[in-house]
Amino acid sequence: MHKPQIPNLPIPAPLVGSDAGSFTEYTVTQRMPDIARRVIIENKFPTEINQSLEKLAAELPSGYLQPLVNDTGADFSDWEKYLEPYKNQRWVDIPWFVAETYFYRLILNITNYFKPGEWQGVDPFELQKTQGLETSIDSIISLCTQLQQWLNESQQENQPSKSSLIALLYFALWGNRVDLSLWSAFEDDRSRFNIQTQLNNILVDDTFAVTKLLTKSQDNCIDLVVDNAGFELICDLCLVDFLLGSGFANQVYLHLKPHPTFVSDAMIKDVHYTKDFLLQSGNIQVQALGQRLTENLASGKLVLTEDYFWTSPLPFWEIPKTLKNELAKSNLIIVKGDANYRRLLGDRYWDFTTKFADIVSYLPVPMVALRTLKSEVAAGLKSEVIVELATIDPHWLTNGQWGVIQLVD
């Protein structure tokens, strides 16, 4: 069947920071300045860099976009094109997704991330990322212990267990609550949750359909579009380990960010750091996961890949051809997290009851989104659910307490 290259429907307006009283406004005018200032506090950059970061923080609420100075980043000329329509505009007036992705790219520009020299390759969010792993060690131990049991059961029964897969999909979903752009790793440990008691908070749950899809074939290749490093990445690596170890998949590609962004988004180096953290944990089950991860990477069953599309301001339907062709070989694309979900929807004001598959009609193969709600975009919800949520939890769209697992097959 011919699949359209863009959503099947007229495309609504994008979210923008000037929407008075919105979470988007709060993010551009308050959260983003706070994040820029946290970079100053958590790093030892020289005064000129800190002054530029402070200037950026101060400009966000009502100031104008600064141009990107050529910093030798591989994506520099792409950014010149992306920014062309927004020259001389205020941060709050341009589409939020462009504002946010550019904000993170500018932080790297200011901190000399790409420029040869002392600060080249220094991740300004490193401290948050490492802290995020350390504070969740107890949850990591219990998840790895449970994972080992599920793997043993699958091996004893000689067939992959659908219920264990479903449980791991839930972990991968709720792991997305641990987002360091919203809740600092120094504030609390959000990795403690009970997947059974959380069931009522899943607004759309297509997990069973996912298990059905994965039992159709014996040699699935799965592509996972990763979100945050830290505990969320551990949950994702447990899911991947089970997919490979139980026979649901024989190859998995992890799609990672090519540079630091959205504070905690995972890069290839973060996967390696996480693997070493697991290996050095001192706990047998945790180390065993690290060991299997090492083996799967060495054998090519697990492949780490990065692409500048994932840090661009482009909606998912503008995915470059080469990357789309790579994804077309997959049996299932798993898309993690809120920002990736916003990309799937182009970060636009869809009516929340719009059929998810009518928007995400442009992908060549099945795709499942695992997302906790942290922004004012949604699709595929029932109107009665929306009415109920508005009364029981006025902040349901942004507080990370609600989740969706939505499959487009």
Ligand SMILES: O=P(O)(O)OC[C@@]1(O)O[C@H](CO)[C@@H](O)[C@@H]1O
């Ligand atoms: O992709 P994640 O890590 O799940 O969430 C990231 C994010 O969507 O959450 C924040 C709240 O809206 C935004 O600033 C940011 O876009």
